[in-house]
Structures are given as structure tokens and as C-alpha cells.
Amino acid sequence: MEMSFASIAALLAAARSLVITGHVHPDGDCLGSVLALYHGLVAAGKKVQMLIDDDIPAMYRFMPGVELIGKPADAKFVCDALVVLDASDAERIGKVGAAVEAPVINIDHHTSNVKFADYWLIDSQAAATGELILRLFREMKTEITEDIAICLYTAIATDCGFFKYANTSPSTLRDAAYLMECGAQPHLIAEQLDTRPLATLTALGKVLQTLEFHAGGQIATISVTREVGEYAQNTEGFINYPRTVEGVEVAIMFKEAEDKNVRVSLRSKNIDVSSIALSFGGGGHMRAAGCTVTGSLKDAQAKVVTAVTEALDRTPL
Ligand code: 5GP
Ligand code: MN
Ligand code: MN
Structure with missing residues (x-):
């Protein structure tokens, strides 16, 4: 079922325990969006587990909360909602789909999204899933802490090639400016992302x-x-x-x-x-x-x- 930001916010408000996931071969948008939503939902008093069916590349390990991301195990997770971010089909989340028993909520920005979830919010105009999480937080009246700002800035900046790609819109730049006001420091984030072995x-x-x-x-x-x-x-x-x-x-x-x-x-x-x-x-x-x-x-x-x-x-x- 297609959802608005308000109806996704209502679904999340009604859930007590949730699993958040993103795609395999995780990138900055996937990880930043998963982590930001995690911080926002924990602050709202929810029981939240993050699961990703892959290793986390070293360059993204500076993001707050990244050490709390688990891998799916054989045991089944039963919870109120499985939130799938930045993934356009069920295969993209690897074994997480089979490991979690819950209605699926998908928030994504891929044109190729196949609408596999029970509830979906897809906006292919958004440069990053991180932009959609920020809009959701506005609806939920979630406070944008420094941790959230770091994660969402990373999500947005990496998916638009640091504001160079054609998906960069005025609102992408406004979101980045706002996240900077909330504590994200672009030069420090860029340095972390550009450091390689x-x-x-x-x-x-x-x-x-x-x-x-x-x-x-x-x-x-x-x-x-x-x-x-x-x-x-x-x-x-x-x-x-x-x-x-x-x-x-x-x-x-x-x-x-x-x-x-x-x-x-x-x-x-x-x-x-x-x-x-x-x-x-x-x-x-x-x-x-x-x-x-x-x-x-x-x-x-x-x-x-x-x-x-x-x-x-x-x-x-
Ligand atoms: P990359 O080339 O960086 O792996 O991926 C580029 C874009 O294509 C990303 O937005 C990524 O999510 C998407 N993408 C990459 N591989 C796949 C795939 O196997 N399936 C789907 N559905 N999307 C993919
Ligand atoms: Mn991605
Ligand atoms: Mn993305």
C-alpha cells in the first residue's frame, strides 16, 4: 500500500519493536539512513534492532551507532515492523527478509523499485533515502541531534557525489545546510570518507x-x-x-x-x-x-x- 510521510509516521508510532535494514554492499546512503532512523526511533522509546546482511566497509565506520548493526542469524526475529531503507527489491536485503517476521515498510528513492513491501513510500526525485528520512523526522517532530545530522549528511552527500550529480536539487542543498546547523561537519565527514588503506x-x-x-x-x-x-x-x-x-x-x-x-x-x-x-x-x-x-x-x-x-x-x- 502506498503511504504518505504522515501515514508512515503513524505506523512507526504504533510499533513497539522494529528491525531496520538496508541493502547488501551497503553504501553511505543505506548506512546513514538506517543509523539515523535507529537514533530517531530509540529516542522515541522504541525497541530497535539494525540488521544488514553484509560487512560494513571501513570508511563508513565513523558513523555513530555503526557498531550496533548486526547480521541476520538463523533465529527468527518477531517484531512489529521491518523497515527496509534504500532497497528496491526483496533480494537486495539478503537474508534479513527470511530472518524477520513482521509487516514490511519500505522507504526508498530508486526508479527501479518493484513495490515489494506491505507499505511503501518511494520518491525517485529524492537524491538520497536520507532526504526522505529527514522529511519523515519533520513529520514525527524528531529532534535532529548531532548524531542524526552526521548520519543523514553522510547519506545525502554520498548519494549525490557531494552535490555534483544531476540528482542534486535545491532541497538537497537546503537539507545539507540544515544538517550542518544541527552539528554535521562536512569537512570532517569528507575526510573520513576519503581515507583509504x-x-x-x-x-x-x-x-x-x-x-x-x-x-x-x-x-x-x-x-x-x-x-x-x-x-x-x-x-x-x-x-x-x-x-x-x-x-x-x-x-x-x-x-x-x-x-x-x-x-x-x-x-x-x-x-x-x-x-x-x-x-x-x-x-x-x-x-x-x-x-x-x-x-x-x-x-x-x-x-x-x-x-x-x-x-x-x-x-x-
Ligand atoms: P553500485 O554500482 O554503486 O553498486 O550501485 C549503483 C546503484 O544501483 C545504487 O543505487 C544501488 O542501490 C543500485 N544497484 C546496484 N546493484 C544492484 C542490484 O543488483 N539490484 C538492484 N535492484 N539495484 C542495484
Ligand atoms: Mn544505496
Ligand atoms: Mn540511495
Whole structure:
């Protein structure tokens, strides 16, 4: 059932115990939104558990409360609501879906959202799920503490590329200014997010050597083998480098994962890559999307590059 901010606020007010989750391969928006909602609901006297079916990348571990995020276990959690943030389909939350028995509330901003929840609030105009949590807090009259401000600023800033991407709106910037007034310090947050182990930088050097161009230079790809991926620890942000090359419309990163799977990240300047990701069982936003392709690195490269080339042929730029 489609919900307004007021009706989501009423559902949350009626729940006594809740689980909050976000997607696997968690990013800043997912973690910042989960943590902010956690702090807001705990302050309202709720019993809240955060669960994410994945490891938390080191760069996000500065956010207050992150050590309280658990992983789903075999035992079932019975509670009044499962709140799913920044995830557009049921598979995106991994094993959390099976581990929690409760009505599902989904708050998200992906165009590819398949409306899998019992109750949903989806706004694809929002640059980040964090913007929606801030609007929800206004409805709930939740005090925006410094901890909440840090989490929501991180959520919003990371999903709009620090206000550089096309999803940045006047209200994104107003939200950021307001969160700064509530105690978020952008320069300190940026420093935390930009700090990497040396191994990650060394791996970036190796990954950039795999740079290839297709479709007359409109597509740039990079590839991360299993070995390099493990050494790198975290490849977040690598995709931004091929995207900066003059003439590139679509950047693609292929990353070898477990079970003969290849994780694919797509970034575009104009064309809709979310529909391409969706055709491979993934999803995302118009200009930033992802999917998992089963097969070798080579197979995945051939399939996805062909699909993107066809999309470019269909789209007059
Ligand atoms: P990334 O390339 O950073 O992993 O993801 C880019 C965007 O696409 C994010 O908004 C992310 O949530 C979405 N996305 C990435 N992979 C998948 C996927 O396998 N399924 C769905 N539904 N969305 C994805
Ligand atoms: Mn996300
Ligand atoms: Mn997001």
C-alpha cells in the first residue's frame, strides 16, 4: 500500500519493536539512513534492532551507532515492523527478509523499485533515502541531534557525489545546510570518507590498467579480478575514474565475485542505465545502476557492453 510521510509516521508510532535494514554492499546512503532512523526511533522509546546482511566497509565506520548493526542469524526475529531503507527489491536485503517476521515498510528513492513491501513510500526525485528520512523526522517532530545530522549528511552527500550529480536539487542543498546547523561537519565527514588503506590505492593503479574503450570511445570499462578485489578491500569510487574521460557517456566496472558471479556497476552522463541493469536482474537510478551477471568476467563484459552499445545506438545524444 502506498503511504504518505504522515501515514508512515503513524505506523512507526504504533510499533513497539522494529528491525531496520538496508541493502547488501551497503553504501553511505543505506548506512546513514538506517543509523539515523535507529537514533530517531530509540529516542522515541522504541525497541530497535539494525540488521544488514553484509560487512560494513571501513570508511563508513565513523558513523555513530555503526557498531550496533548486526547480521541476520538463523533465529527468527518477531517484531512489529521491518523497515527496509534504500532497497528496491526483496533480494537486495539478503537474508534479513527470511530472518524477520513482521509487516514490511519500505522507504526508498530508486526508479527501479518493484513495490515489494506491505507499505511503501518511494520518491525517485529524492537524491538520497536520507532526504526522505529527514522529511519523515519533520513529520514525527524528531529532534535532529548531532548524531542524526552526521548520519543523514553522510547519506545525502554520498548519494549525490557531494552535490555534483544531476540528482542534486535545491532541497538537497537546503537539507545539507540544515544538517550542518544541527552539528554535521562536512569537512570532517569528507575526510573520513576519503581515507583509504594504502592497499586500496595500489589496487586502483592496477585496475586503471584494465581500462578499455568501446563504441567509439563512448563506453569505458574497468575490471577487478577476484585477487585484486580482495587485496583492494574496497573498490567504491573506482568507477568514477573511467567516467571522467573525455567523450565517455557510460562507464562500467566489472568485479569478479563469489560463485562465478560478476558484479557490474554502471554510470552514465545521460542515458538510462537503470533499465539496462534491470534487464540483467539488477536495478538502480537513471544514471547509476548495478546488477550481478553469472559467468566469467569475459562473458559479463561481452554481454553488458553489447547491451550498453545497443542502448547508445537507440538514444540520440
Ligand atoms: P553500485 O554500482 O554503486 O553498486 O550501485 C549503483 C546503484 O544501483 C545504487 O543505487 C544501488 O542501490 C543500485 N544497484 C546496484 N546493484 C544492484 C542490484 O543488483 N539490484 C538492484 N535492484 N539495484 C542495484
Ligand atoms: Mn544505496
Ligand atoms: Mn540511495
